[in-house]
Amino acid sequence: MMAIFEYAPAPESRDVVDIRPSYGLFVNGEFVDGSGTPFKTVNPATEETLAEVATASSDDVDRAVQAARKAFGVWSALPGAERAKYLFRIARIIQERARELAVLESLDNGKPIRESRDVDVPLVAAHFFYYAGWADKLAYAGFGEPRPLGVAGQVIPWNFPLLMLAWKIAPALACGNTVVLKPAETTPLTALVFADICRQAELPPGVVNIVTGAGETGAAVVGHPDVDKVAFTGSTEVGRIIARAVAGTDKKLTLELGGKAANIVFEDAAVDQAVEGIVNGIFFNQGHVCCAGSRLLVQESVQEEVLESLRRRLSTLRLGDPLDKNTDIGAINSAEQLAKIRSLSDLGESEGAQRWSPACELPDKGFWFPPTVFTGVAQSHSIARAEIFGPVLSVLTFRTPAEAVEKANNTPYGLSAGIWTEKGSRILWMADRLRAGVVWANTFNKFDPASPFGGYKESGYGREGGLHGLEAYLDV
């Protein structure tokens, strides 16, 4: 019999971060006070207040846009090679401050340190490194001699705070634009450290401006008449409002919105590998992932085998302190999000699906939700249609590949999908028919700066990453 090793906590030290009691806005290279009522950002794992953060009023946003406009002249006139070197500098500083950024991200967001350390922050550095290289090669990108757009107004979500910042700022700057970015109100801290990194890199003032606040601040950024480009990542609901708001203007718009991805497991798939992929697909980052594999479509013949294996695997997941290096499932980002996950899960039960969670102790303080699997889910159930944005998996079954395609595409969203099979030609056949912007075969939730990301249908439009990601920030 194999020995069972007892679990011992292995927390990452908080000492590496120095959180100030209060933070201002970053405008024109300086930290300044905001005119709105400041708000508190809390650690969702403990509900402790981490810092007080300024709220940018529309006047503050206006000042930030003016600073960005002024800086645009200088920044866009710089030779691409010089812009590139600033971005390379930023990439390097991110690598140097990686541990600090990872710990801060886990504190402010609630995600496991294993993920912020091994996924988020390395991808952030990689993204800046990738787009740095484009800055002096735009003439080779196939758009002729493209020009930057001007001032980009960018609004990002709380699920990958620093990574979404990187996806927005790196291509914008590489193409010669300047930016005004609003981080999410529950996770502003790494963006403010990024402001400090810009200063460390001696980036010219006004090229990057960070304005913190809630929806009103975001609306001011999006609605500012001197913004030439709007980029938003977040819910489809807010995406619609933004698309309406920019209608009739000359603003270029890209939207990366919600999803309800199908993760399709065929009977010939390697079961253990597929189960790891299912877990990574929906429980990575507590399911706070727009491209999460929230609908498992499993071929009927292997349903029992896959589900049994999945339940066994879920029973080994560790939920708890995000700073513990052993933690698999961290905290839900906010009380509001927790309430939404609870209500949708309750709805799933009342609509007739069977709910299961592994035995799992939840900490007394903070916002927590156990990994949850629903079986017996029909396509008409709310939990098969609505984006839950939490660690909740809905399981549906299929018999033929055609039925799998039909069910996978039966959603207003179209962000991502997964295919698990050992048959190469089937991967190609399925990938061809799935109406989704990113398709993973025998893997899931993989990201790379060279790989374009973005959705079909109501998951938004435009791509981030790769050569395609340049288009959003050029006059093409």
Next chain:
Amino acid sequence: MSRLSVRKTYKLYIGGAFPRSESGRSYPVTSAKGDFLANASRASRKDARDAVVAARKAFPGWSGATPYNRGQILYRVAEMLEGRRGQFAEELGGGKRAAAERVDATVDRLVWYAGWSDKIAAVHGAANPVAGPYFNLSSPEPTGVVAVVAPADPLLGLVSVVAPVIVTGNTCVVVASEPSPLAAITLAEVLATSDLPGGVVNILTGSQAELAPWLAGHMDVNGLDLTGVDDADLALRCEQAAAENLKRVLRPAPQDWTADPGTGRMTRFLETKTVWHPIGI
């Protein structure tokens, strides 16, 4: 005794057939000088919805056809148009020479777009060098059903907005130029005899202000080309309605239909699909 001519009834073009408007309405079309030319159907909201259903039905077949096949069919449309140059020139009216030049330019534009069917993926797709054991490929795919509000230019303008939408595999519902819709219906006769599957292009004639908002707000339309909308307020309302299901919108902008069109009209109604294929033994 001179022979009494047989006049053409201008109808709609929906799902490969030529129905009258279900509303039974029509409106008089006049020449630039104000002479009566013919009555055109005045399509209703119901006709617009029927057209969307036809376009959606045609989408799987057309988007699933090989690019080579789509290119062949668009080239065939050019051939059919070439054979009816005289008829189109006459229908366009105005100076004979100018009209003939417009028709020739239209044929050439179709030929140009026909060739893009199997090349757009090569210039708009990419194999992405990701850091891992994956073959990562981005390919353009058609957006779906696109509603097109055609510009006033009755033939060259019309073909210049329809060809880029369908060559990549989209299907469309077109609102023809309101004052000069006749060439659009005659073009439908060309499309109907060019092996273009029914429903790939559906043409409505009638009031732009009446039809465009229904199409802009239709939840089974994926893209909206507002090129032909001159009224800024109408364009704004259409774009706002389009936000409801996040349609891809091409905003109105002044166009020179004789200039090199570039790839923008195609790429606006393309999605990029990126597939991570596993590498292993």
